[in-house]
Amino acid sequence: MKTSTLQDVARVAKVSTATVSRTLSNPDVVSESTRRRVSEAVKVTGYRINRAARNLRTQRAHSVLVLLPNLANPFFATILEGISRHLSQLGYSMLIASTKQVHDSGERLIDYLDDARADGMIILDGGLAPEVVEMLAAAPQAKRILFACEWVDGASFPSVRCQNRQGARVAVSHLYELGHRKIAHLTGPEGNVLMHTRMDAFVLEMAARDLELKPEWIIPGDFSLSAGCHAAKAWVAMQDRPTAVFCASDQLAMGFIAELSRRDVKVPDDVSVMGFDDIELAEQFIPPLTSIRQDRLLIGETAAKMLMERIVSPDVEHSSSAAVLPVSLVTRESTAPLVAAQTE
Amino acid sequence: MKTSTLQDVARVAKVSTATVSRTLSNPDVVSESTRRRVSEAVKVTGYRINRAARNLRTQRAHSVLVLLPNLANPFFATILEGISRHLSQLGYSMLIASTKQVHDSGERLIDYLDDARADGMIILDGGLAPEVVEMLAAAPQAKRILFACEWVDGASFPSVRCQNRQGARVAVSHLYELGHRKIAHLTGPEGNVLMHTRMDAFVLEMAARDLELKPEWIIPGDFSLSAGCHAAKAWVAMQDRPTAVFCASDQLAMGFIAELSRRDVKVPDDVSVMGFDDIELAEQFIPPLTSIRQDRLLIGETAAKMLMERIVSPDVEHSSSAAVLPVSLVTRESTAPLVAAQTE
DNA sequence: AGCGCTCTTGCAATCGATTACATATTTTCT
DNA sequence: AGAAAATATGTAATCGATTGCAAGAGCGCT
Numbered sequence: 001m002k003t004s005t006l007q008d009v010a011r012v013a014k015v016s017t018a019t020v021s022r023t024l025s026n027p028d029v030v031s032e033s034t035r036r037r038v039s040e041a042v043k044v045t046g047y048r049i050n051r052a053a054r055n056l057r058t059q060r061a062h063s064v065l066v067l068l069p070n071l072a073n074p075f076f077a078t079i080l081e082g083i084s085r086h087l088s089q090l091g092y093s094m095l096i097a098s099t100k101q102v103h104d105s106g107e108r109l110i111d112y113l114d115d116a117r118a119d120g121m122i123i124l125d126g127g128l129a130p131e132v133v134e135m136l137a138a139a140p141q142a143k144r145i146l147f148a149c150e151w152v153d154g155a156s157f158p159s160v161r162c163q164n165r166q167g168a169r170v171a172v173s174h175l176y177e178l179g180h181r182k183i184a185h186l187t188g189p190e191g192n193v194l195m196h197t198r199m200d201a202f203v204l205e206m207a208a209r210d211l212e213l214k215p216e217w218i219i220p221g222d223f224s225l226s227a228g229c230h231a232a233k234a235w236v237a238m239q240d241r242p243t244a245v246f247c248a249s250d251q252l253a254m255g256f257i258a259e260l261s262r263r264d265v266k267v268p269d270d271v272s273v274m275g276f277d278d279i280e281l282a283e284q285f286i287p288p289l290t291s292i293r294q295d296r297l298l299i300g301e302t303a304a305k306m307l308m309e310r311i312v313s314p315d316v317e318h319s320s321s322a323a324v325l326p327v328s329l330v331t332r333e334s335t336a337p338l339v340a341a342q343t344e
Numbered sequence: 345m346k347t348s349t350l351q352d353v354a355r356v357a358k359v360s361t362a363t364v365s366r367t368l369s370n371p372d373v374v375s376e377s378t379r380r381r382v383s384e385a386v387k388v389t390g391y392r393i394n395r396a397a398r399n400l401r402t403q404r405a406h407s408v409l410v411l412l413p414n415l416a417n418p419f420f421a422t423i424l425e426g427i428s429r430h431l432s433q434l435g436y437s438m439l440i441a442s443t444k445q446v447h448d449s450g451e452r453l454i455d456y457l458d459d460a461r462a463d464g465m466i467i468l469d470g471g472l473a474p475e476v477v478e479m480l481a482a483a484p485q486a487k488r489i490l491f492a493c494e495w496v497d498g499a500s501f502p503s504v505r506c507q508n509r510q511g512a513r514v515a516v517s518h519l520y521e522l523g524h525r526k527i528a529h530l531t532g533p534e535g536n537v538l539m540h541t542r543m544d545a546f547v548l549e550m551a552a553r554d555l556e557l558k559p560e561w562i563i564p565g566d567f568s569l570s571a572g573c574h575a576a577k578a579w580v581a582m583q584d585r586p587t588a589v590f591c592a593s594d595q596l597a598m599g600f601i602a603e604l605s606r607r608d609v610k611v612p613d614d615v616s617v618m619g620f621d622d623i624e625l626a627e628q629f630i631p632p633l634t635s636i637r638q639d640r641l642l643i644g645e646t647a648a649k650m651l652m653e654r655i656v657s658p659d660v661e662h663s664s665s666a667a668v669l670p671v672s673l674v675t676r677e678s679t680a681p682l683v684a685a686q687t688e
Numbered sequence: 689a690g691c692g693c694t695c696t697t698g699c700a701a702t703c704g705a706t707t708a709c710a711t712a713t714t715t716t717c718t
Numbered sequence: 719a720g721a722a723a724a725t726a727t728g729t730a731a732t733c734g735a736t737t738g739c740a741a742g743a744g745c746g747c748t
Contacts, residue, residue, distance in 0.1 A: 003458055005734055016698045021736055031696060052399035052460040053734035056703050061396065063439070071425040072624070074418030081415040084441065088449055093461060095407070095437050097428065105432055114347055116396040116704095117437060225628045258630050280416070281625075284569045286602050349704055360728045365706055375726060397704035400733050460734095689748105696743080702736085709731105715724070 004045040013041035024049070055116060063093040064307065065118035067109070069125040071098050075279060075296075076124060079148065082300020083122060090308060092119075099125045113141040120307045123157075126150030126193045144311055148303040150193055151322075158310070158321045160303040164194060167292040167327040168201035168246070171274055172209065174290070174329055175244040179338030180272060181211055184242035186231045186252050189222035198248050198276065217242050221252050228255020235271070236263060243271060243342045244335065250275035250282050250291055257285075257334065268336035278330050288332035298325055348389040357385035368393070399460060407437040408651065409462035411453070413469040415442050419623060419640075420468060423492065426644020427466060434652055436463075443469045457485040464651045467501075470494025470537045488655055492647040494537055495666075502654070502665045504647040508538060511636040511671040512545035512590070515618055516553065518634070518673055519588040523682035524616060525555055528586035530575045530596050533566035542592050542620065561586050565596050572599020579615070580607060587615060587686045588679065594619035594626050594635055601629075601678065612680035622674050632676035642669055 010017045015034055023030050023038040030038070041047075055061055064087055068076050084094045095118055102109060109132060112118045121144065128136075133152050136145055147159040175183050185202045188195030199218065206213045219234055221227035228251065235241060235256075247253040253275035257267045267273050267287055275282060278293035302323050310318055354361045359378055367374050367382040374382070385391075399405055408431055412420050428438045439462055446453060453476060456462045465488065472480075477496050480489055491503040519527050529546045532539030543562065550557045563578055565571035572595065579585060579600075591597040597619035601611045611617050611631060619626060622637035646667050654662055 006736095007734080017735075018699080018737075019697060022697090025736085029696080034696080048455055048459040050400075050460050050734055052396055052403075052405065053703090054736080055396035056394070056400050056705090057734080057736045059396075059703070071428065072421040074421060077416040077418060077421065080440070081442070084415065085445060088441070088445060093439050094441070096424070096440050097432070097438070098425070101428060101432055111392055115392040116394050225625075229628075255628060258628060261630055281569075284599065284602060286605055286630075350706095351704080361705075362707075362729080363727060366727090369706085373726075378726080394704050397733090398706075400735090401704080401706045403733070691747085692745100693747100694743100694745080697741085699738105699740080701738090704733105706732085707730100709729085711726100711728075713724100713726075715722100717722080718720095 003050075004047050005050065006047070008045050009038065009041045009047045012045055013037045059116070061116050061119045062091060063087075063095050063118050064304070064311075065095045065097060065112045065121045067102070067121060067123045067125060068096070068098050069127060070100065071096070075277065078296035079124065079300040079303075082297040082302075083304045084300075085297075086301045086304035086308070092308070099123075099128060108135070110136060110139045110141065113139070113144060120144035120146070120311045122303050122307055123147050124149050126152055127191065128152065143314055144307070146303060146307045146310070148299055153193060156321070158306060158318070160299055160306060160323045160325065162294045162299065162325045163327045164197040165201035167276060167294075168198045169205045170327070170329050171246045171276070171292055172202060172205040172211075174331070175246065175272060175274070175335065176209060176211075178244070178272065178335060180242075180244035181338075182217070182240070182242040182244070183211065183213075184217040184219060184235070184245045186219045186221050186228065186245055186247040186256060188248040188252075190220065192223075195223075195248060202246060214240065219245075221248065223249040223251055225251050225255035225258070228252040228257075229259040232256045232259030232263070232265075235260070236265065241271070243338055245271060245273050247273065247275050250277045250279045250289060253289055253291070253334070254281070254285055257287075257289075267334050269339075270342065272335040272338075274335050282330075283332070285334075287334045290332045290335040291330050293328045293330045295325060347394075348391050349394065350391070352389050353382065353385045353391045356389055357381045403460070405460050405463045406435060407431075407439050407462050408648070408655075409439045409441060409456045409465045411446070411465060411467045411469060412440070412442050413471060414444065415440070419621065422640035423468065423644040423647075426641040426646075427648040428644075429641075430645045430648035430652070436652070443467075443472060452479070454480060454483045454485065457483070457488060464488035464490070464655045466647050466651055467491050468493050470496055471535065472496065487658055488651070490647060490651045490654070492643055497537060500665070502650060502662070504643055504650060504667045504669065506638045506643065506669045507671045508541040509545035511620060511638075512542045513549045514671070514673050515590045515620070515636055516546060516549040516555075518618070518675070519590065519616060519679065520553060520555075522588070522616065522679060524586075524588035525682075526561070526584070526586040526588070527555065527557075528561040528563060528579070528589045530563045530565045530572065530589055530591040530600060532592040532596075534564065536567075539567075539592060546590060558584065563589075565592065567593040567595055569595050569599035569602070572596040572601075573603040576600045576603030576607070576609075579604075580609065585615070587682055589615060589617050591617065591619050594621045594623045594633060597633055597635070597678070598625070598629055601631075601633075611678055613683075614686065616679040616682075618679050626674075627676070629678075631678045634676045634679040635674050637672045637674045639669060 006017045006020050009020045087094050133155050145157050147157050151159040187199050219231045253273050275289050275291040278291040282289040282291050350361045350364050353364045364382050431438050477499050489501050491501050495503040531543050563575045597617050619633050619635040622635040626633040626635050
């Protein structure tokens, strides 16, 4: 009933435990005949390696911690899927925790790396407290930490991100080509790197095209549906209304459109709206949402890949410290050419 | 730079490693004075326990595997949050894998329990292949497996679920009280336990109220948005249209409403629609969705709690083998009283 | 035959914590 | 005072796999 150990296999195969271990982890060094005997013995005994023992001996946890701001945000699910896919290929497991929870429990993040629970860490939260970031950066394990999606300006951790600036540029360009000249931007939360990056690129692109940009056309939000609703009220109240709104997230766009439709403002007839992220729901929304697509599966896989490279060979110099993944415009029905009626 | 071990602490505190270990895990048995000396030494050395070593010695992984059908489904996020919350309180970690991925990688589920990677397993997927279920049930570790949300009929694993039948009854009752007599049910995927349970309870409740139920009013679906869209087409095509539709999930309801609105059918004016689950989005949807609420955080916490009890004391008889959590009706704007126009 | 080489294999130490058992010390009770 | 009980601490085995080192076997070459 008890699971069998290397010793059991060794006994059955009539070899030493060393030989069994080698057969399993490095088959080339053992002879053909013992290899067969051992394989047979493994089958007979139903041997499964004991990971706790291996982890202790090899000083590896064979798992990676993924840290999210908030587990309940569907945006992260596909990224996790990508991470998990790559990790399990390499025999690694994925541990999940939320920054909030870790913080509340009084645990220090670095402990996960310190106490042999995880070999590395993928952080999807750029909003860590500065003292936490500093502590991580100073730790000897800092090389096994990687940021994905979000990042911390000034810190030197490797990261995976999408072309946020390019996304904002493409968005403006798309709306411009539809004839829009008065374009607003509904932003993410103050202090968030993505919010700043996207807003910054938006402002620059507007300027590059010589488009007027009234201060009130930068509407502060926070990526959430309800912020989108609030923004809709602000938009309605403007005397000089933009004819198109570029939202920093799909959720914002959905909230914005939902509130407008409650007030009988039609999208895209009365105003064009686009989002960012291209979450699953964007396609099903009414109207289907024009958005900037991020390949979240690829983000996850790339993050896992980069991190694992650094874990497996900590000493080699790793080329790129930031992978920037492409975004693309997905045109759907929430944006439309400017019509005369709107400009009146 | 190397992390310090029990030995280091023992040396500094001038006691044996045994004493240090006791001080940390069972402080009551050591004297006040050594306790202080050890605590001091722990602080000085910056000691962190090595979990791999402890896991090996105690034969515990101090982690639990959570198995989902699909990581990308936002429905599970809150449940995970609940599980993780409870686990981390007890110093346990949460490992995540998707059934599909495990299957594709050729790994056997039971291996996670066998090889000291996890002490227990919470399965959120009732659709496991029968041979997999059988294998799990036959394993000596079967007592450390628990199902949540979904379950497998006939298998004897403990489980956590919500009052699915009660939910269906409350739904019919709600629509009935609004005056509806012709009520359709849009189901989940064929073969899914939730689908069958909810449909079954729906049919019984309709019969109990002596309401007519045409076969075509049971519309097959699969919990997804797009199935909802298809169902809407079916509804439009009916000669004798139900005035209310009870959907087996919120996503179904949203897809259903979205497609109707494309065809200028108004909800709730022309037809009342309600969902099941009360996902975050239900409230933001247009119109805000009437639904049957499941407390997903509680489901997660309860599942973790029940499983941990069984892991910590495997020998005591555990009272309830199935926790059934309450559901509640959340009335919003997608359901309305029947009006004369609809009956024509 | 004897030497050196390669290829296999075994011995035994090791990773770092836990804990049964033994021992030393103090307290309690008659 | 002396025995018994209670308390505190140390000794050393143990969990199960990995791996440096040494040794044996087999081979070719001079």
